[in-house]
Amino acid sequence: MTRSALHDRAAPSLAPAYRFPQPEDSPGMTNPLNEVRFTRRDMLVAGGASAAGAAAGGLVPAPVQAMTGGAPRPEQVSTAAVSFEVNGKPVTLELDTRTTLLDALREHLKLTGTKKGCDHGQCGACTAIVDGRRINTCLTFAVMHEGAKITTIEGLGQPGALHPMQAAFVRHDGYQCGYCTPGQICSAVAVLEEIGQGIPSHVSADLNARMQVTDAELRERMSGNICRCGAYSNIIEAITEVAGEGA
Structure with missing residues (x-):
């Protein structure tokens, strides 16, 4: 006998069958489902099939759409102008306010000597000198340094x-x-x-x-x-x- 067959035989004894109301519970009542028996294994199989069917039918996103009020709105980007001195030269940039000083130096000013290592302030590869103090440029926003004097490796x-x-x-x-x-x-x-x-x-x-x-x-x-x-x-x-x- 296969393992699956043994499991199917053992299942009814491990999980008690559901008992539908009987005529003696309510005189005169009859129920055609009295002979139907459901085991725990049957319920799990049926539940899995229902979940798979709902996902395949595209029903899962509906609650999400209801909560968000339909299609997602386009992202609103906030920008700001920032001016500072980089390696002795005045610079003015219009940046997304979430832009780090590191990305402003590398992506906008093309000063790629300052490196992006961990991007979490843990390795020091992005160190630059700002107003005479060394900082991790990946941990600070560019718009926070209005009027600052910044020196990168290129400026040394x-x-x-x-x-x-x-x-x-x-x-x-x-x-x-x-x-x-x-x-x-x-x-x-x-x-x-x-x-x-x-x-x-x-x-x-x-x-x-x-x-x-x-x-x-x-x-x-x-x-x-x-x-x-x-x-x-x-x-x-x-x-x-x-x-x-x-x-």
């Missing part, structure tokens, strides 16, 4: 006129695939500015003393910039060299 230096940090990264091989390098360099430049201004980090031992450029300080401050190739030691060497030159 160009081939033939490299920024000292860019040149140090080349000398110390502070990159491998290079995808994170623009964010690493922008962050490194801002880190040295932070230390010079006496802004402490979580590992600063004495908040009243002059901030020192140490391996621990640099590793802590650069921890938001991820290098998946693992060139961290070379990056620290490059930053340390630039810090020594500026001392």
Whole structure:
């Protein structure tokens, strides 16, 4: 006997049959369905067939249409003008108000040196310097920076006129695939500015003393910039060299 046949034989004993009202319950009453028996398996099969039929017949979207009042309305896009200075040049853009600063730089201004990595503010590849502070440009809207002064990797230096940090990264091989390098360099430049201004980090031992450029300080401050190739030691060497030159 097959497994299916065994299951069909066992089903009636596992699930009690539904009992229709009997004549003795109401004198004079008769019901032609008294001999019909429904098991739990029968009900599940019937329910599945009903659901499949409703979906095939296009009945499922009806409640959705009723709740939304018919066909979906076209999306209303809100735009706004924003003006800021990018790498020393004034720029005015008309943007969807949901446009991130990262997308404004990459898609509208074609400054593709700033990279889109995780798009969640977790890798640092999109780091740029805004009003002297490094930020993750994927986490902020462009319209929030009216009048700001923005510096991207293109604004730090160009081939033939490299920024000292860019040149140090080349000398110390502070990159491998290079995808994170623009964010690493922008962050490194801002880190040295932070230390010079006496802004402490979580590992600063004495908040009243002059901030020192140490391996621990640099590793802590650069921890938001991820290098998946693992060139961290070379990056620290490059930053340390630039810090020594500026001392």
